[in-house]
Amino acid sequence: MLTECLSKIIFNNMTFIVMIKYSKAVSKTECHVIVEQFFLRFYKFMLLQNVFDQTKEHIVINLALKSFFSSFFLLLLSLSFSFGISLFLFLLTLLPLCFQFLSFLLSFGLSFLSSLSISSLFHILSDKIFVAV
Structure with a gap:
């Protein structure tokens, strides 16, 4: 049973x-x-x-030590949690800078591609004009 x-x-x-x-x-x-x-x-x-421990004093001391270590562990846990939140918020403040950098790279890449396409278009047109003359 x-x-x-x-x-x-x-x-x-x-x-x-x-x-x-x-x-x-x-x-x-x-x-x-x-x-x-x-x-x-x-x-x-x-x-x-x-x-x-069969004496009450030892039991009280053991319980006090256990409660101290459990409260110390909770304090460490809360500190690590607050550190994690502050790190997350700091990374959120860096996010607009990352977006600005990505937008700069995107605009630079698009302008580079457009300049390549315009130069290739001029090259093709100049060949056509040369052939036509």
């Missing part, structure tokens, strides 16, 4: 995240009872293995 109820257990920051799969054979209350029993057994096993 335990395998039918529990699909994933993640142990992180002394908190359990449980994804429960309900089947037709197991009711919701039975599943909750099984989950609670599993957690009690798991916690007793971890206490016997001395994984958890």
Whole structure:
């Protein structure tokens, strides 16, 4: 019955995240009872293995350190997000310069092509005029 109820257990920051799969054979209350029993057994096993600090001071210090590191991580995440936004806005300010450069290249290319076509047209016309004379 335990395998039918529990699909994933993640142990992180002394908190359990449980994804429960309900089947037709197991009711919701039975599943909750099984989950609670599993957690009690798991916690007793971890206490016997001395994984958890058994004094309250150590638990408070561990929780304070974990909250500090999580807040520090969130601060780094927000700073990187704001840096990314500022970089994006800076690139947006450079966009008109890129458009001006592209329009210059386009106009230069078009004028070059038009001068080539006019010179070739004059060359063809001069050949025709020379042949006609």
